Amino acid sequence: MVSQRFLYHCDCFLCSQVLPLNLPLLTLVLGIGGTFQYGLHISLINSPSKYIQKFIDRTWEQRYGMILHPDTIMLLWSIIVSAYSIGGLLGSLIVGYLSVTFGRKKTQLYNNLIAILGAALMCMSRAAQSFEMIMLGRFLYGINAGVSLNLHTMYIGECAPQSKRGMVTVTVSFAIAFGRLMGFVIGLRELFGSEEWWPYLLACSAVPALIQLVTLPFFPESPRYLLIDKGDKDGCLKAMQQLWGPGEHSVEMQNMLIEKEVVGEQIKGLKDLLVDRTVRWQMITLLIICGAIQLIGINAVYFYAYDVFQNAGIPASEAPYVSLGIGITEILTTVLCSFFIDRLGRKTLLWVNYVILALTLTLLTATLTLQDVYSWMPYVSCMLIFIFTLSYGLGPGGVSCVLPTELFVQSYRPAAYAITGALIWLGLFVIGLAFPFIEEALGTFCFIVFLVYCIAAAIFTFCILPETKDRSMMEILESFNKLNFRAKEVKEEKLICTRL
Template sequence: MSLSSRTSSGAERTLNMPHALTLLLDSPVLIVAILISGIGGTFQYGFQISSLNSPSTFIKELINATCLQHHGLSLEHWQLSLIWSFIVSTFCIGGLLGSLCAGRLAATYGRKRCLLLNNLVAVCGAVLMVLSKTAMSFEMILVGRFIYGVNAGVGSVVHTMYLMECAPKRLRGMVGVSVTTFLSFGKFSGQLLGISELLGTEERWIWLLAFSGFTGLLQLLTLSFLPESPRFLLLERGDQQGCEKAVRRLWGTSRDHKQEVEEMLVEHAALRGVRSRGVIELLSDRSVRWQLLTTLVSFTTLQLCGINAVYLYSFDVFRAAGIPPHQLRYASLGTGLCEVSTSLACVMVVEKTGKKILFVRGYLGMAATLALLTLTLYLQNYVSWMPYCSMVLIFLFIFFFSSGPAGGTAPLPGEIFPQSLKAAGFTIAWTINWVGLFLVGMVFPIIVEHLDYFCFLIFLVFCLFTGLFVWRNVPETKNRTVLEITAEFQRIHNPAAPTMDAKADQLEANNNHPSLSTRL
């Protein structure tokens, strides 16, 4: 049987399967795993991105008071701005360090145990934040932000790996999008808790900074009741019995999962004797160069698509539309709520539409929106109603971003790399993400200062290029195994090279071998 016929038969079986949401509801433990892993995973990353905006005035007051009391220095404006920049950017430095270590830690200690230990890091950061005001020490906030960065760097990588390996093939897209949904929810939570009616006050701002410790503690107390990922147990530990037990707990016993477990056994047979490989080996492996290039392009554009610029200009647009200055923070909450709600909607449709369509539609839609937004921002000084058009375009841009690139990029390495290269793939991907976040934070204000809203034209080029790149060079991943996706990459980019049909026939023979039977 050829690989293409196997894929076609798999697609026919998929058409007869119930809706993905029904399958998910039949797996309550998997739903719990999504919620628990998310609250201590990408939620922490999103929360730390937005939570520092509200208490910035109080933190700067603490910086001045610390220097005056401990060192007898009265800071000038540029000195205060420099220290504040260090506090903001040290989160990215910690995140980069955490992401570089995450792959090896996850391979050594396992996905679940790595997430559990990572929560202790978040609790340590929260303790420093709580004590900073009492100790009159902004240095504790600086160290705490670095620790939070390490926690977010490790948590983002391992959370994605854990969920992608816990999800059955039919639900992989839906579960993968939930990774970014928690990131968006974290950003919105930081905005919401930062308003003056909640934790954004002079008395309570330290509890806002310490909130990540509470979410880390929540995951620490609950994650231990969940199983390790089945794919890790089988493909990296060789524990077939543990894998089958984890599958029954995560996917439920109401359906027969024998076929998918046998597919894992086939992959295990294909990878027998292949150890988990590192970043250098991935960079030098020509057989996965298009998967690597796809990862590089996708994660680079995730930071250079213009989402940060859109959020920055939203205040100016809302102000021009007549929203009072003291109400702007609530309008900002609207943008965060739009991102969360769109991410949730993406969870519901990704299994029906496929990830490639969402990517292409999202990036091309973002490019068109940026072109129109540049035009409306230019005209808003000449046409009285133009700010309202800009406001609509801002929400439309967030819709395209959240419904495609935001939801599909984070889990991408887990879908296109084989098991032996997954950890290295995630390490490279999230390293690009953290470096990009740091560079955007440092360079973006300079770009805006010189180009104003014409900076959107730069981001437009990145969005347009990536949309076309995915359209021409990346296969659909929905309901396909890693072996099938690898074969599709080969078919697209090396049509004259020998196909993987012979290997697929061998794997099919192995699949039917009595020694690969399962008790499920």
């Protein structure tokens, strides 16, 4: 009898210690097959570019007995690069429907199959003498990343308890930064960045996809999806206990039920999100902070970094190793963001870092203009690039992953993520296409466009954006109602919520 009681208490102790680890483990698993893929392919494609262009030229000559003009090779290469953004745009547009129809978990699992198919095409492209397979593979990678970029954030945000929501959701940004860093690392010529290994380099996405495909089935569906969308109270309670540890979790469940009663469970579409007055300022915030994040200029600064490093005396062959330093800096800042976001709040991190980003762009414009005048100026530019990367990750890069989950209630969230994802991919495509022309026209003053955005975003965040730290969805909704309605209407809304 004593031994049975001893074993019972041991089991209870082990459960109380092991079960809370499920949320960090789910965070890791979702990151591996989620936004890690997005970051990986942003940086990975740069390393084998000259080998792929050479492969295109050789393949065309073998097929048709003629050598391609360099401009034609560059056009085909541009199609390969842009196919990723086109696929990403498509993936972001369908993620809302898929996440509601199949659920967060199943959609994420099915999404891995797209990445594996893309990797298979990449791996066999050289043997099949088909650069078209690379184009199709990049397109499939884009769909996978477009779905993951939104779904990963939605899934992990809905699985996090209110007190840890910011810290947990910022791991999405960490996965992007880590993926970008790994793209730089495995793309080094000492590893897979050689002419012999480039097909396997492009096919490496199969590894994280397979890891997630095998491990994710052991974790539960989003508790909020189970309760609000499916009405499964028992499933929701079981999921919360598995993720957060034993207990009733009655407060969190009650908040979900209140949200379901007040807002309703019918899923809203894109049109509802755009025209509904009750989410007007949430939508404006989403567009300015999350949808327009490409206007900060982080990818443009990365583009300019190689010239800055070379002017500082760093050989072109060593520039990829300096890029590793930028990637490591970005990872460190996301770790700092996860530490500060639930202490300082979203609003403070945003407006302070927008100001720092604006000042950094101003100084960077000045140092780039004067880099031929003073020999030490390129070193200052290098320092500013690292400061810019640090401020981006600590502020908008990390916080923008958290906000969509907190701005919208369950019924609007899929449509909100679809719009955010579409704008991010569209911005990535437009900036990538237009920035070389902007840089050619404005020279060292090409960052002015990004500078204006950072100033405007800082003013908007400081003056208008409500704080969402440690607040339930209904409390956040009440804050935005003060912006969406007149004072009298807000009182009526409170009265309705009280009666319900």
